[in-house]
Amino acid sequence: MTLALLHTAFLVINWIVAVAWLWRxxxxxxxxxxxxxxxxxxxxQPLPAMPLLAVIVPARNxxxxxxxxxxxxxxxxxVTLDILAIDDRSTDATGAIMDRIAAEPASSPHTLRVLHVESLPDGWLxxxxxxxxxxxxxxxxxxxxxxxxxxxxxxxxxxxLSFVEQSRDDHLVLFPTLLLRGAGERMLISMFQTLSIWSSRPWRIPHPRAKRDFIGIGAFNLVRRETYKAVGGFEGLRMEVLEDVRFGYLIKRGGHRQRVVFGPGLISIRWAEGVRGIVDNLTKNFFAIxxxxxAKTLAACAGLAVLCLLPFAGFFAxxxxAFASVLTLLMVFRLYRWFSRYSGVAPRYALxxxxxxxxxxxxxxxxxxxxLARGGVVWRGTFYPLRELRKRAGPLW
Incomplete structure (x- = not known):
């Protein structure tokens, strides 16, 4: 293939990517x-009569x-809460802290119960x-x-709870507000938000026929008890690394009403510390996705390279x-600007x-x-064999 043909092919692909970014x-x-x-x-304004809400908080170290x-x-x-805090084989002071708080005189209508897990049964995460x-x-x-x-x-x-009771949904996910520190964290999280438009359409999640549009987030999965039982609960996800995502998948595929909402500052989390922390957290998850x-993993990497890196090479071609690359960069900037209202990350991070x-x-x-090198996943000090994870990994699409 001549250099002219290579350049033409590059130009065509670059414009296809630019138009795809424009459309999405x-x-x-x-x-x-x-x-x-x-x-x-x-x-x-909460409802006059609110049902009891059980909040389940698993924690290890x-x-x-x-x-x-x-x-x-x-x-x-x-709202009235029945809080269940689970000390999952912690080797630090997690369990003692839970017990101390639970033993304090009640100062609210909520109850706090602590469960201690001493050992993990076979076949479970x-x-x-x-x-x-x-x-x-x-x-x-x-x-x-x-x-x-x-x-x-x-x-x-x-x-x-007021929202989901009035909307009569069965499953509600609230996007958490990530507490970010440093340019590296802002750079990565804002990129994830921007790329999310290719993997998720939050506005389509409430539509029953949009089976490919579903969601589950470990920080906030609010579900009716009947729906939880109908999809088999977490008993059916015993060896699922992405238990929150797969849970959302099962709820949507089961025909239950699902919805996602924004709410800046309503719940917040310091998800990872620095770029290294984010990379370490995602090392457990990405191969599982x-x-x-x-083959699927390598194909995804190639697709990301075309979608995210090829347009910037166009500035030198x-x-x-370059016009196609400018169009792509403008779309990326527009998305960064929109998501900044929820992330607090300045649009200039699009650069x-x-x-x-x-x-x-x-x-x-x-x-x-x-x-692959470990032959499995190590998370929170426990090793889970790859052969078991593969055997229990259900579909996500």
Missing amino acids: TAEALRHLPSVPDLGQSRYA EERAIEATLRSLLASQG GKTHAMALAARQTTAPWLLFTDGDVLFRRDALARA FRFNI GRAA LFPVAACLLIFTILRSTVVT
Whole structure:
């Protein structure tokens, strides 16, 4: 193939990518404003009679964060909570902190119960076992599965429960507000938000026929008890690394009503510390996203390179290619600008988009190599064999 043909092929692909970015961005900016924002004043008034809400908080070695999480839950207003905190084989002071808070004189209408897991049964991941165990200990009509490092604003749960009761949905996911520090964290998180328009359409999630549009987030999965039982609970996800995502998949595929909402500041989380922390967290997840399939993982990396890196190479390939690259960069900037209202990340971080994309591809490949080299996944000090994870990994698409 001559250099002229290579240049023509590059130009055509670059324009296809630019038009794809234009189409997807226009669709997202048109429909994202329709996703409810629970932070708005119209969602501030709780219902006169609120059902009991069980909040299930699994935690392993979370001594730095668990006290703040539990105290934020106990400070919740406008709703009555049955809080179940599960100490999942912690080797630090997590369990002792839970017990100390539970032993304090009650200062709110909420109850706090602590469950201690001393050993993990065969065929379970620690988190799914802890959540399944706690769900069996309550009869509350609503269950909220969250994490041991999430902070709740006092009105967050009242707003969420009021909304889902009135909308008559079966499953509600609230996007958490990530507490970011440093340019590296902002660079990566803003890139993830921008790329999310290719993998998720939040405005389509409530539509029953949009089976490919579903969601599950470990920080906030609010579900009716009947729906939880109907999809098999976490007993059916015993060895699922992406238990939150797969949970959302099963709910949507089961024909249940699902919805996602924004709510800046209602719940917040310090998800990872620095670029290294983000990469380490995602090393567990990325190979699992592609169901531990090497071919699918490599294809995804190639697709990301074309989608995210090729347009920037166009600036060095002549005027026509540069025009396409400018169009792509403008779309990326528009998305950064829109998401900045929720992330707080300045739109200028769009200039670091290709750098963040390179780190994303590196992390996906690292996840694959590390998992294959270990023969499994190590998470929170426990090893889970790859052969078992593959055998239990259900579809996500």
